[in-house]
Every structure is written in structure tokens, then in C-alpha cells.
Amino acid sequence: MGALTSRPDATYISARPSDVSGGIIARQEYAKVDINVGKDWFERIIVEAEIVYTRYPVKGVYPYLPYGAKLARNLEELVHERLEASGHEPIVFPSLIPLSLFKREVDFFEGFMPEALLASRKLSGEELEEPLVLRPTSEVPIYHVFAQLISSYRQLPLKVYQTVNVYRIETRATAPLLRLREVTLFNEAHVFCRSEGEARRIFEEAVELYRGIYDHLRIPYVIVKSPPWDLFPGAVENYDFITVLPDGKVLELASVINLGQKFARAFKVRFQDVDEEVKYAWQLCYGIGIDRMIAALVWLHGDSRGLVLHPDVAPIQVVVVAIPPEPELVEGARGAVASALSGYRVHVDDDTQRTPGWKFYYWEQRGVPVRVEVGRRELASSTLTLVDRVRFEKARVPLSSAAEEVERRMELVRGALWERAVTKVSEALRKRALLLDLDFDRGECEAVEEERGVSTLGKVVGSNFLPEECVGKMLFGKKY
Amino acid sequence: MGALTSRPDATYISARPSDVSGGIIARQEYAKVDINVGKDWFERIIVEAEIVYTRYPVKGVYPYLPYGAKLARNLEELVHERLEASGHEPIVFPSLIPLSLFKREVDFFEGFMPEALLASRKLSGEELEEPLVLRPTSEVPIYHVFAQLISSYRQLPLKVYQTVNVYRIETRATAPLLRLREVTLFNEAHVFCRSEGEARRIFEEAVELYRGIYDHLRIPYVIVKSPPWDLFPGAVENYDFITVLPDGKVLELASVINLGQKFARAFKVRFQDVDEEVKYAWQLCYGIGIDRMIAALVWLHGDSRGLVLHPDVAPIQVVVVAIPPEPELVEGARGAVASALSGYRVHVDDDTQRTPGWKFYYWEQRGVPVRVEVGRRELASSTLTLVDRVRFEKARVPLSSAAEEVERRMELVRGALWERAVTKVSEALRKRALLLDLDFDRGECEAVEEERGVSTLGKVVGSNFLPEECVGKMLFGKKY
Numbered sequence: 001m002g003a004l005t006s007r008p009d010a011t012y013i014s015a016r017p018s019d020v021s022g023g024i025i026a027r028q029e030y031a032k033v034d035i036n037v038g039k040d041w042f043e044r045i046i047v048e049a050e051i052v053y054t055r056y057p058v059k060g061v062y063p064y065l066p067y068g069a070k071l072a073r074n075l076e077e078l079v080h081e082r083l084e085a086s087g088h089e090p091i092v093f094p095s096l097i098p099l100s101l102f103k104r105e106v107d108f109f110e111g112f113m114p115e116a117l118l119a120s121r122k123l124s125g126e127e128l129e130e131p132l133v134l135r136p137t138s139e140v141p142i143y144h145v146f147a148q149l150i151s152s153y154r155q156l157p158l159k160v161y162q163t164v165n166v167y168r169i170e171t172r173a174t175a176p177l178l179r180l181r182e183v184t185l186f187n188e189a190h191v192f193c194r195s196e197g198e199a200r201r202i203f204e205e206a207v208e209l210y211r212g213i214y215d216h217l218r219i220p221y222v223i224v225k226s227p228p229w230d231l232f233p234g235a236v237e238n239y240d241f242i243t244v245l246p247d248g249k250v251l252e253l254a255s256v257i258n259l260g261q262k263f264a265r266a267f268k269v270r271f272q273d274v275d276e277e278v279k280y281a282w283q284l285c286y287g288i289g290i291d292r293m294i295a296a297l298v299w300l301h302g303d304s305r306g307l308v309l310h311p312d313v314a315p316i317q318v319v320v321v322a323i324p325p326e327p328e329l330v331e332g333a334r335g336a337v338a339s340a341l342s343g344y345r346v347h348v349d350d351d352t353q354r355t356p357g358w359k360f361y362y363w364e365q366r367g368v369p370v371r372v373e374v375g376r377r378e379l380a381s382s383t384l385t386l387v388d389r390v391r392f393e394k395a396r397v398p399l400s401s402a403a404e405e406v407e408r409r410m411e412l413v414r415g416a417l418w419e420r421a422v423t424k425v426s427e428a429l430r431k432r433a434l435l436l437d438l439d440f441d442r443g444e445c446e447a448v449e450e451e452r453g454v455s456t457l458g459k460v461v462g463s464n465f466l467p468e469e470c471v472g473k474m475l476f477g478k479k480y
Numbered sequence: 481m482g483a484l485t486s487r488p489d490a491t492y493i494s495a496r497p498s499d500v501s502g503g504i505i506a507r508q509e510y511a512k513v514d515i516n517v518g519k520d521w522f523e524r525i526i527v528e529a530e531i532v533y534t535r536y537p538v539k540g541v542y543p544y545l546p547y548g549a550k551l552a553r554n555l556e557e558l559v560h561e562r563l564e565a566s567g568h569e570p571i572v573f574p575s576l577i578p579l580s581l582f583k584r585e586v587d588f589f590e591g592f593m594p595e596a597l598l599a600s601r602k603l604s605g606e607e608l609e610e611p612l613v614l615r616p617t618s619e620v621p622i623y624h625v626f627a628q629l630i631s632s633y634r635q636l637p638l639k640v641y642q643t644v645n646v647y648r649i650e651t652r653a654t655a656p657l658l659r660l661r662e663v664t665l666f667n668e669a670h671v672f673c674r675s676e677g678e679a680r681r682i683f684e685e686a687v688e689l690y691r692g693i694y695d696h697l698r699i700p701y702v703i704v705k706s707p708p709w710d711l712f713p714g715a716v717e718n719y720d721f722i723t724v725l726p727d728g729k730v731l732e733l734a735s736v737i738n739l740g741q742k743f744a745r746a747f748k749v750r751f752q753d754v755d756e757e758v759k760y761a762w763q764l765c766y767g768i769g770i771d772r773m774i775a776a777l778v779w780l781h782g783d784s785r786g787l788v789l790h791p792d793v794a795p796i797q798v799v800v801v802a803i804p805p806e807p808e809l810v811e812g813a814r815g816a817v818a819s820a821l822s823g824y825r826v827h828v829d830d831d832t833q834r835t836p837g838w839k840f841y842y843w844e845q846r847g848v849p850v851r852v853e854v855g856r857r858e859l860a861s862s863t864l865t866l867v868d869r870v871r872f873e874k875a876r877v878p879l880s881s882a883a884e885e886v887e888r889r890m891e892l893v894r895g896a897l898w899e900r901a902v903t904k905v906s907e908a909l910r911k912r913a914l915l916l917d918l919d920f921d922r923g924e925c926e927a928v929e930e931e932r933g934v935s936t937l938g939k940v941v942g943s944n945f946l947p948e949e950c951v952g953k954m955l956f957g958k959k960y
């Protein structure tokens with residue numbers, strides 16, 4: 001068993017408190033905020049912060065409420081931007097797949113047999129001509145259609161993506177954002193290549209793309225190569241991005257899958273190459289779940305006061321509270337921040353009934369990275385009082401430099417998020433995961449699984465926080 | 481029967497050819513472009529321009545290909561922006577609805593009985609504990625959840641929206657973009673109000689919001705109030721936005737629905753009012769289909785050469801073709817437009833094999849509003865040659881004023897789109913619709929339906945192109 005020590009990358013070391021300029025006029029005790037938050041906290045906070053509704057009457061199905069939907073949309077946009085910047089084009093495919101088409105690739109069909117959902121009749125009782133599978137993922141419809149559209153090497157590589165709902169009725173326990181039966185926001189990319197070498201190169205680019213997204217979001221991850229006996233149905237090689245949550249369970253954050261030519265042969269995805277020979281395409285697919293991304297952000301960045309949201313994806317980056325909450329002060333505050341902080345997603349709390357203390361609690365729980373307080377003194381002196389969501393340091397800054405000071409606090413928050421997340425993930429890994437010097441040997445791995453009550457996650461091929469010497473070891477843990 | 485004359489609003493009169501400055505160096509005959517395009521054209525062009533794939537093996541189900549998906553996304557963003565600007569908040573709700581919950585509002589249940597789809601078992605054959613309805617629209621899950629979350633008048637009015645896939649397995653014929661069984665991109669808004677008066681006010685705001693969207697897109701519409709015997713299931717009043725396609729069939733573009741308190745009573749959506757009494761909410765829902773919006777844009781704006789896309793939503797606003805297609809000229813063109821047209825969605829066609837003529841045809845068919853041609857002469861003289869997609873007027877303009885000249889041509893295109901669409905819709909209405917002086921009298925309307933083989937669409941309450949005197953008349957036609 002390997003003890004894993006945390007090693008935050010140098011580029012992520014957070015700004016120190018002294019990096020925040022402006023006269024600090026108050027500081028709440030950092031120690032009052034506990035980052036050691038467990039499963040009860042997670043389930044309470046996603047309800048109280050109105051991320052999802054957790055009592056929907058279908059097991060494993062959770063509607064997003066407005067605050068959660070806005071967070072999800074910002075994450076979706078981040079993923080889409082990065083996919084498009086690297087040449088992926090959007091598509092929108094239906095969720096209904098004819099059963100006969102779904103059976104075309106045998107391993108895939110058998111792999112999804114236990115969890116795919118069927119629609120076979122109408123509410124009126126009338127049977128459909130053919131039962132329809134609700135997509136557990138979209139290989140089948142996409143490969144069937146592009147097989148008809150691809151004819152020449154000039155069209156390759158072809159990279160497409162979509163974010164859609166998918167259905168996976170697994171028998172295991174469900175949990176909001178973590179284990180769903182209707183996955184609300186699944187982003188899947190599908191790639192058609194001319195050669196094995198091109199597929200390999202794009203496989204590596206996809207791994208880098210996902211690395212970039214989770215590095216940006218300050219989420220620690222381990223990349224594991226899956227055991228050959230536990231691949232995605234129809235795949236020849238899988239890499240999974242995983243993280244470990246404070247309850248010790250492993251969460252799959254994304255996966256990159258080399259499909260070789262198995263689907264191409266099943267669906268007849270062929271093209272005429274430059275040498276005029278007709279060849280089968282080489283295929284990849286990769287997926288990243290927005291729902292699970294949110295679970296990781298919530299749990300790994302949060303503290304005992306509630307969410308702490310990464311400033312780049314927070315629905316509200318700056319909340320403004322007038323003290324006292326008088327209409328005239330609210331209007332003054334609105335005018336001041338409109339000019340000083342026009343580049344940010346700012347929300348002015350214009351409720352004139354609630355106390356400032358109530359509002360502080362409310363917006364801290366929702367993880368708004370920076371709070372602005374405006375009173376008579378601020379309006380008279382053309383200043384704003386800023387408070388960050390991590391150290392709760394209060395400083396009065398001139399309106400003229402407010403945007404710059406907000407940015408500095410956001411950078412402080414980004415750094416703190418990384419430190420918190422690494423602390424949590426490292427501790428959970430140390431306590432609940434196993435890292436062994438083993439090869440891919442099914443017998444040996446299964447012996448470990450049985451003895452320790454864990455699953456074989458795979459061989460470590462990379463990480464943004466583990467020491468280099470972990471690469472090549474076999475990782476075991478309990479999966480969500 | 482009323483003869484309908486077209487009356488384009490003065491604000492929509494297009495720029496005249498002489499409004500486009502720059503020395504016009506060539507002009508193709510406008511007469512060569514026929515705008516009288518029929519159903520065969522529509523079905524061919526959505527395939528050739530790669531909007532959707534039309535041979536998917538489930539009836540009424542059509543995947544969006546990349547070009548179509550980009551157009552759809554731009555339209556979705558337009559709708560979302562307008563909804564958010566008027567206080568609607570996003571949500572993301574699941575498609576799975578327990579059958580028992582779906583039965584809660586009786587009229588709704590019976591109304592959707594013939595077309596809703598059920599999922600009741602897994603691919604493995606295992607039956608679910610309870611059959612799940614696939615949403616035909618999301619009243620049921622949304623009202624059930626918000627009934628639990630709404631408690632006070634302070635939360636009202638509450639306006640939420642989402643764009644999702646919905647399922648409607650109607651028995652009637654299907655057609656790509658027009659009549660779908662899985663509607664890929666259905667935008668639905670749901671509103672909870674404190675009083676009947678508030679609901680009435682927001683009903684009118686929703687009508688204005690949809691008016692604004694279709695006015696902006698240059699789509700002629702008629703707003704009809706539905707016959708009381710043909711309302712949305714569970715509704716007390718409906719307004720439908722309709723247009724008439726060149727084949728004479730009526731397409732519903734959007735609808736605004738007053739639900740009164742029927743759903744509030746069925747789902748117990750209650751709140752404590754300022755007088756401390758507990759009251760039922762008043763509800764509205766309104767929906768706008770992105771798929772049908774695309775159908776209208778394609779068919780009403782297109783011409784015999786293919787699509788003509790509204791510049792504000794076109795995936796590519798400006799396409800750049802190097803003549804001859806040599807790598808060096810392509811690079812020169814890329815540099816020139818990168819600085820001169822940085823504010824636009826520009827695509828540089830960097831294929832060096834195809835002829836300019838082939839490319840002109842290709843991009844005209846895809847409806848790109850403005851083409852830029854770059855040759856040695858343009859590079860040497862710091863000019864660009866611009867060609868618009870409507871009149872095909874070719875003019876050489878200095879790089880320094882290129883952005884302004886492109887904008888002028890886009891305005892020319894916008895104006896032409898409106899003129900074309902009004903011509904097409906007016907003609908179709910004149911030939912295939914009936915406008916009668918009738919009241920809502922079921923017997924009389926059914927007599928007209930039977931005699932003329934049409935449906936009662938409803939009473940005209942507004943339009944962006946019909947003369948004022950049509951308001952109050954009863955409209956009949958054949959529906960898609």
C-alpha cells in the first residue's frame with residue numbers, strides 16, 4: 001500500500017493573505033471555517049443552495065433549480081468552448097434508438113444490457129412497431145448516421161460533440177449529482193480518424209483537453225488506464241479521470257476511450273483513402289459529465305459555511321449588500337458597482353426587509369466569491385468594502401481600483417480552492433485507496449478486490465497532484 | 481372568405497440596391513433567383529445544406545448535423561437571452577415522469593394520452609416498479625417540484641424556462657423540422673403568479689416577447705386565439721403564433737397558454753399572500769420550438785439557389801474565397817479579413833483543390849449572407865471584393881471600410897428576407913386559408929371544416945404583416 005502525499009503544482013500555490021492589498025479593516029478567524037465536510041453536509045448544501053431538488057419521485061433523477069442550472073450552464077459553456085477551440089463541431093442527436101440498430105455491435109449491446117431503458121408503447125397502451133432504446137450514450141445513432149455521410153479521407157479526422165440527457169438504470173444506489181439514472185448533462189465527443197496513428201494522437205489531445213478543464217477548475221485528479229477486463233463496452237483502451245471525495249469514494253470525472261475499428265466494422269464506417277483503397281475508420285469517444293463536475297466542485301471546494309464557487313463559473317461573482325438595507329442606499333450601491341465592476345456578474349441584493357447578517361449567511365452558503373458592502377461611508381468617500389469568501393478579510397478600497405481589487409480576491413479564492421481540494425482528496429486517498437505495485441493481472445487484482453472490498457480502478461498514468469513515483473502503480477478504491 | 485393583402489411594416493422595407501455603396505463591378509440577374517420554392521426544394525435543401533439527417537431509422541426523428549446544430553444554437557441563444565432579459569431563470573428538468581404523477585391533472589392526462597410515450601422496462605426485460613412517461617412537455621414535473629418550493633408571495637411571480645427534447649408520438653404524418661416525434665429543441669417557459677391580473681399582464685408580455693423574436697428573424701406571423709373547444713390540455717386560454725408555408729400548410733411557431741388555477745389545484749401550488757391567507761397560484765406556460773423556427777427560416781427565406789440565412793443567426797456570416805485557390809493567397813486573405821472583419825463569424829475556405837465556382841455554389845446553398853473574394857489585385861490594393869447572397873452584386877471596397885460595407889450588405893439581406901417571406905406567406909394564405917366573419921361557434925366552425933377540408937385555427941388577434949381589418953376574423957387552414 002502506498003501512502004500518497006500531496007504535492008500541489010507550483011503554479012497553483014495560492015496568493016497569500018498579504019497579497020491582497022487595501023487596508024484590511026477586519027478579519028474573521030480562518031479557523032472558524034471547517035473544510036472537513038462530509039456526506040451529510042454535501043446532501044444538505046446542494047438543497048439549501050438550490051443546486052438540485054432531491055425529492056423528485058423517480059429514483060436517481062434530480063431536477064436542476066435556477067441557481068444550479070446557471071452553474072451548470074457556465075460549466076457547459078467552458079466545456080463547449082474548449083471543444084470548439086480544438087476543432088470539435090456540435091451536433092444534436094435524438095435519444096431514441098431502434099432496438100435492432102442498438103444490437104449491431106455485440107459487446108456494446110451486452111455491456112449496456114443491464115442498464116439501458118426501453119420505450120415500447122404509448123400511454124394509450126398501443127405498442128410501437130419496434131421497441132426504442134433510450135440512449136445510455138450515443139455511439140450507435142451517431143456511428144450509424146456518419147457511416148452514411150463519410151466517404152472520403154478528406155472528411156477526416158471528423159470530431160463532433162453534444163451535451164444531452166442519457167439514461168442508465170443501474171441497480172446500484174443513487175445519489176444526487178453523483179450517481180444518476182437520468183444523467184441530465186452528459187457531454188460526449190465522437191471522433192472518426194483515418195489511421196490508428198491519428199486516433200492515438202487525438203486520444204492524447206483529448207486527455208490534455210480534459211486535463212486543461214479540471215486544472216482550470218482546480219479539481220485534483222488521477223488518470224488511470226482501465227484494466228483490460230473492465231473496458232467501456234466495445235472499447236480497446238480506456239483512460240478514466242477520477243477524483244476521491246471526502247467520504248472516501250472514487251468519482252469518475254471523465255473518460256477517454258479508444259474504440260479501435262470495432263464500431264467502424266459493425267456500422268460500416270468506411271472511407272476512400274488517398275491511395276483509393278476503401279478502409280475502415282478508427283474511432284474514439286470521450287465523455288465528461290457536467291453533473292459530476294458540479295458534485296466535485298461543491299464537495300471539494302466547499303466549507304462548513306457552504307459552497308465556495310470558482311469565480312470563473314460562479315453564477316454570481318460579486319454580491320452587493322447595502323448596510324443598512326435602505327432603498328436609497330441600495331440605489332447608491334447599484335450605481336457605484338455598475339460603473340466600477342461592469343466586467344463582472346454582479347448581483348445587487350435589493351431586499352430591504354432582511355438584515356445584513358441574514359444576507360451574509362445566505363450568499364456565503366451559495367458560494368459567491370466576493371461580497372461588496374456599501375454604506376453611507378462608502379458612498380460619501382467613493383469606496384467599496386470588499387470581503388472574500390475564503391478568509392473573510394474586509395478591506396475598504398477606492399472605486400477607481402475596485403475591479404482590480406476584486407480580481408485579486410478572486411485569484412485568492414482560486415488558490416484556496418486548489419489547496420482545499422488537494423487536502424481533501426489526498427486525505428481521502430490516503431485513508432481509503434490502495435496503490436500497489438501490480439501489473440494488469442486479473443487474478444491478482446481480484447484477490448485484492450476481495451480481500452479489501454475495493455474495485456480495481458486501473459494503472460496510474462497521470463495526475464495533477466500526485467508525486468511522479470505513483471505513475472505505473474495500480475489504484476484500487478470504492479466507486480460511486 | 482377574405483382575400484389577404486400583404487402589408488410589410490414600414491420599418492421592414494429593405495435597403496434598395498443603391499443603398500449599397502462601393503463601386504459595383506458586376507451584378508448577376510436578380511431574376512435568375514426564383515423564390516417560389518416548394519416542398520421538394522425544402523426537403524432537398526435541408527439535406528444538401530446539412531441541417532438535419534433525414535433517413536434516421538425512427539419515424540419523425542432527425543439528428544442535427546454540425547451546420548444545422550450551429551444554426552440551432554444561435555437561435556437557442558437568441559431565445560434564452562430574451563427570456564433572461566425579461567426575468568426568466570433557467571432550470572433543467574428530467575424527461576422521466578412517474579405515471580401516477582402524470583395522471584394528477586385529468587384534462588392534461590387525457591389530452592396527452594394519444595401521443596405520450598412510456599418507458600416501462602429495461603433492455604434486459606426487467607419491468608420497472610412504475611412505468612415512466614417521457615415528457616411531451618414539462619408541466620407535471622415542474623409544477624410538482626415548485627409546489628414544494630413555493631410558500632410565500634415574496635417568491636412570485638416566478639418565471640423559469642428550459643430547452644429540452646420532448647416526445648410526441650402522434651399518429652399523423654411526420655416531416656423533418658416540421659412534425660417530429662422526438663422534438664429535439666423545445667423551449668418551454670413556466671410562470672407562477674400571485675393573481676389573475678398578474679398572470680394576464682405576463683401573458684401579454686410573453687406575446688410581446690415572441691413577437692420580438694419573430695419580428696427580429698423577419699418571419700411573418702398571425703396570432704390566433706384558439707377555439708375554446710381546442711385548447712392545450714388543462715388550459716383556459718391559448719394564443720398561437722402561426723405562419724403559412726409555401727405548400728399552403730399552417731405551421732405553429734409558438735404558443736402562449738393561460739392555465740388559470742387548474743394545475744395549481746391539481747398540484748397544490750399554494751402560497752401565503754401578504755394578507756396571510758393561503759392561496760392557489762395562477763399559472764402560465766409558453767413554448768417556442770427551435771426546430772420549427774428553423775423550418776420557417778429555411779423555407780420562407782430561401783431561394784432556388786438554397787438557404788439564405790438571417791445574418792444575426794447564420795453560423796457563418798462571411799465566407800472568404802481566394803481566387804485562384806493558392807495557399808499563398810489563402811493566407812493573404814486570412815490575414816486581411818482577420819484585421820478588417822474581426823467582429824464577424826468569418827470562415828476562410830482554405831481548400832486548394834476546388835474551383836471558385838464550386839465554392840460559390842457550395843456557400844450560396846448554405847446561405848452565407850456575404851461572400852468575400854480575395855485575389856492578387858485585392859491584396860495589392862488593400863481591398864476586398866464583396867458579394868451579397870441576395871442580389872449577388874459584386875463591389876470592391878477598401879479594407880478600411882470593409883466592416884461597414886459588410887454590415888450594409890447584411891442589412892440588405894435582412895430587408896430582402898422580410899420581403900421574400902411576406903410574399904410567400906401572403907400568397908399561401910390567399911390560396912389556401914380562409915378568413916371568415918365568424919364567432920367561436922363550434923357548430924358553424926365544424927361546418928366550415930367539413931365543407932372545405934380545413935381546421936379552425938382560431939380568431940386573429942394580431943399579426944406583423946396582415947392589415948388591421950383582419951383582426952377579429954376566424955382563420956381556417958390545414959395544419960402541419
